[in-house]
Amino acid sequence: MNNGNVSENVQLELLNIAPGYTLNLSTRSFILDSNVSQNVVINGQIPLSEDSGQHTIGQLRFGAATYDIIANVDSMLDLVEVVVYADGDKENTISNENEDTEDLRPGTEVELRFEIKNLFDKDYDNGDIDINELTVKLNDDNDEDEFGDEIDEEPRESFDELDAGQTVEGEEVVVVISIPAEAEEGSYELEINLEGEDGNNAKHTVTWLVSLVVDREKDDVQFETAGLEDSSIKCGETTYLNLKLTNYGSNSQNDAAVSVHNAVLGINENYVDLELDEDPDDADNSFSKKIPITVNNTIKAGDYHIEVRSFLDNDKEKEFRDVKLTVERCSAAVVPETEAEEEAGEGEQREQTGGDYNITASGDEAEAGTVSGTESEIPITSGPVRQTVEDPYTLEDFMIATLVVAFVLIIAMIVIFVVILVKR
Numbered sequence: 001m002n003n004g005n006v007s008e009n010v011q012l013e014l015l016n017i018a019p020g021y022t023l024n025l026s027t028r029s030f031i032l033d034s035n036v037s038q039n040v041v042i043n044g045q046i047p048l049s050e051d052s053g054q055h056t057i058g059q060l061r062f063g064a065a066t067y068d069i070i071a072n073v074d075s076m077l078d079l080v081e082v083v084v085y086a087d088g089d090k091e092n093t094i095s096n097e098n099e100d101t102e103d104l105r106p107g108t109e110v111e112l113r114f115e116i117k118n119l120f121d122k123d124y125d126n127g128d129i130d131i132n133e134l135t136v137k138l139n140d141d142n143d144e145d146e147f148g149d150e151i152d153e154e155p156r157e158s159f160d161e162l163d164a165g166q167t168v169e170g171e172e173v174v175v176v177i178s179i180p181a182e183a184e185e186g187s188y189e190l191e192i193n194l195e196g197e198d199g200n201n202a203k204h205t206v207t208w209l210v211s212l213v214v215d216r217e218k219d220d221v222q223f224e225t226a227g228l229e230d231s232s233i234k235c236g237e238t239t240y241l242n243l244k245l246t247n248y249g250s251n252s253q254n255d256a257a258v259s260v261h262n263a264v265l266g267i268n269e270n271y272v273d274l275e276l277d278e279d280p281d282d283a284d285n286s287f288s289k290k291i292p293i294t295v296n297n298t299i300k301a302g303d304y305h306i307e308v309r310s311f312l313d314n315d316k317e318k319e320f321r322d323v324k325l326t327v328e329r330c331s332a333a334v335v336p337e338t339e340a341e342e343e344a345g346e347g348e349q350r351e352q353t354g355g356d357y358n359i360t361a362s363g364d365e366a367e368a369g370t371v372s373g374t375e376s377e378i379p380i381t382s383g384p385v386r387q388t389v390e391d392p393y394t395l396e397d398f399m400i401a402t403l404v405v406a407f408v409l410i411i412a413m414i415v416i417f418v419v420i421l422v423k424r
Contacts, residue, residue, distance in 0.1 A: 001037040008032045012040060015066065017058040020047030023069070046073060048126070051203040077129060077162070077196050077204040078117040083170075085111040097208040100187065103215035106248045106280065107222060110177040110212070112136060114155070115169035116194065118162040126199025127164030136175045139189040139209070147188075151177045162196065179214060181224060181246055182280035187211040220249035221256055221276060221318055224286065226308050228293075232326040235301075238294040241323065245310055246286040247276035257311040260291060265304055265325070267293065272314050293325065301329035 002008050011029050026041040044057070052075035060067045082094040084101045087109055091102040104110060114134070120127025135153045156174040192208040225244035233239050241260065247253055256274040260267055269291055277284040293306075308321040 002032045002034055005034050007034060010038070011063070013061040014042075014069075015059040015061055018055070020049065021045065021057045021071075023058055042069065044071075046071065048200040049202050052076070052205055075204040075206050076119045076127070076198065077194055077206055078119050079192070079194055079206045079208060080115040080117055080167070080169075082192070082208075082210070083113040083115070085113060094208075094210055097210065100211040100213050103213050104179060105217060105220055106179050106183045106214060107181045107224060107246065108179045110179060112175045112177065112192075113170050114173040114175070115167065116162065116173060117167040118164055120164040120198070122163070122165030124164050129162045129164075129196035129198050129204060131160055131162060132195045132197060132203075133193065134173065134175070134195075135193045136177070137191055137193075139191050147177075147180060147183070177212070179212075181248060183214050184280075185214055185216050185250075187213050216248060216250040216278075218249055218251055219253070219312055219318075221245060221247050221253055221310060221312060223308070223310060223319055223321055225288075226321040226323060228323060228325060231324065232328060233295060234328045234330040235295045235297050235299050236330065238292055239325070241291040241293055241306065241308075243289045243291065243308065244286055245274070245276070245288075247278060248280075250278055252276065252278045253312060255312070255314045256287070257314045258287065258289070259309045259311070260306060261309075262304055262306045262325075265293065265295065265299065265306070267291075267306060295325075295327050297330070299327055301327050303327075 008031070009029070010032050012025055013028070014023050014025060017023050021044055023042055023044040026039075026043070030038060032038050042060070050071075050073055052073045054070055054072050056068050057071045058069045060069055080095075084091045084094065086102075086104050088111075091104070094101070101110075116134075118127065118129050120129070134155050136151070137153055138147060138151065154175070156176055159168055159173060162168065188211065190210050190212050192206075192210065194206040196204050198204065223244065224246040225242050228239050228241055230239040243258060243260070245256065245258055247256075253274070253276040255272070256276050257270070257272040258274070259271075260269040269289075271287070271289065274287045275284060276287060279285060304325045304327060306323040306325060308323055309317055310319045312318050
């Protein structure tokens, strides 16, 4: 554009053209009248070996001024989308750079599932791309320190090559991030880097910045651990149930509770009035317990389900875990279970009214007003579990009892018959 009052003689020149490039001007000189503009087109060919990204490929001189000519070479690797999963459930899909994940709670295992495409035409001979890297990292050093080893930079399922026109997606390419239980609320910037090299040795790179959003809910108390050290034992052996109840929420809990129950195995543990601080750095942020479980010789082989429950305000059930213990057959004296016995041993029923449970005790402990705990005696309060007694009799027991009664009746009849004969 000529903003002056007189015409100008314009001279253009290309300088310092990068190796491999061919650049041409649509016109090199012209007269530009006052208040008139003129378009000038630079034509060129990008070398097949050129990497993606921005490159200075030459200069344009206009009068006394010189301007850089910059080419923005597109990547033929396309990061189509990132699907975010939290503890196995789909949360949201990120389709562009600078988007956010949905709110994710501390202690969550996050999966980033990628859809990646090779944009070369499948008929192009040199269009296959060798994948050099796919990495995900936290941009801020402080964030990296906070997450520590909880982020796997490399994908769980790696892939080495994308054929021309090929797409990989879903569980084929997954990067896992475990949000630490102590992670603070806020947004954490993730840098995603994808890089590959085609048959002409040109590098293709994609970089996205996305935000991982961590949010603490108000009443978020969860089992961090609820599992057996050995889930399969023989009768007479002992295993341990390890429990850790953690407060991931934004407020403290003064009346959390935990119950552990299986009537057949004689397990009835209740922990009430638990105080869980909201500060993840506080030692009272979690409650831990190691409960010994010994299987005596009267327990038949089979699977036994231990009910583990957490509560808020001592009686509002928050979470349920079904922990399976397998008791192996330990001697020939053990009577094989029938299908009916297995159902009787595994199916535990509890009475429930309005969703609340009451702690009860039996025997001497009922008189003393306590419920048995592993390491201490706990006062009875309005709490999570009401213990029930299962019917211990099975079909086999009934049949044995019937045989015994029949045998006694036969003996009695023989005795009566002998007495009658003697009197005669």
